[in-house]
Amino acid sequence: xxxxAWYMDEDKAADQRLPHRQSPNVACGTAxxxxxxxxxxxxxxxxxxxxxxxxxxxxxxxxxxxDIITVSPDKLAxxxxxxxxxxxxxxxxxxxxxxxxxxxxxxDVRAKDERWVRIKMSKGDMITLPAGIYHRFTLxxxxxxxxxxxxxxxxxxxxxxxxxxxxxxxxxxxxxFATAAATTKA
Ligand SMILES: CSCCC(=O)C(=O)O
Ligand SMILES: [Fe+2]
Numbered sequence: 001x002x003x004x005a006w007y008m009d010e011d012k013a014a015d016q017r018l019p020h021r022q023s024p025n026v027a028c029g030t031a032x033x034x035x036x037x038x039x040x041x042x043x044x045x046x047x048x049x050x051x052x053x054x055x056x057x058x059x060x061x062x063x064x065x066x067d068i069i070t071v072s073p074d075k076l077a078x079x080x081x082x083x084x085x086x087x088x089x090x091x092x093x094x095x096x097x098x099x100x101x102x103x104x105x106x107x108d109v110r111a112k113d114e115r116w117v118r119i120k121m122s123k124g125d126m127i128t129l130p131a132g133i134y135h136r137f138t139l140x141x142x143x144x145x146x147x148x149x150x151x152x153x154x155x156x157x158x159x160x161x162x163x164x165x166x167x168x169x170x171x172x173x174x175x176x177f178a179t180a181a182a183t184t185k186a
Contacts, residue, residue: 017138089110100146104120
C-alpha cells in the first residue's frame with residue numbers, strides 16, 4: 001500500500017492529534033512527496049532485527065547509526081516538553097529517518113507553496129525527510145509510537161526552529177527541491 005498523505009485543513013484550534021483532512025480530502029501523492037525530497041519505504045516491521053531489505057537501505061544510504069524511541073505518556077521522559085518540541089516547525093542539518101515498528105503518528109512537511117502536508121505513518125513505514133525541509137511530528141489519538149531512528153554518522157537531533165532562511169542547509173534544500181516542487185504540483 002502506498003503511503004498516505006494529504007493537505008491539511010487550517011483548523012489550528014483543533015487537537016493536533018486529529019487527522020486534519022480537508023473535506024473533501026486533498027491527497028498528496030508519492031511523486032509529489034518525492035519532489036519535496038521525501039522518500040518512503042514499506043518494510044516488514046516484525047523482521048526489523050534481521051531484515052535484508054532494511055540492511056540494503058542502510059548500506060545504500062549510509063545509515064550507520066540506529067536506536068529505538070518510544071513516544072507515549074508513560075515511556076518517554078519529559079513527555080510534554082518533547083511532544084511540544086516535536087510539533088514546533090523546524091529543520092535539521094541532516095536527514096531525519098524514522099522506521100515505525102509499532103503504533104502510528106503523523107509527520108507534517110511544508111509543501112513548496114507553504115501548505116502543510118500530513119503524512120500518516122504506521123507500522124512498517126519508513127521515511128526520510130531531507131536536510132533543510134521544514135517539518136514537525138505529532139502522535140495521533142492513540143498516543144503511542146515506537147520507531148527506529150537512523151542516522152548517517154554520529155546523530156545530531158537538534159531541531160532548528162523556523163526561520164532558518166540564512167542556514168546553508170536550508171539554502172541547499174531550496175536549491176535542490178524548490179524548482180522541482182513548483183513544477184510538479186498536482
Ligand atoms: C516517530 S519518532 C518520534 C519523533 C521524533 O523522533 C522526532 O520528531 O524527531
Ligand atoms: Fe525533526
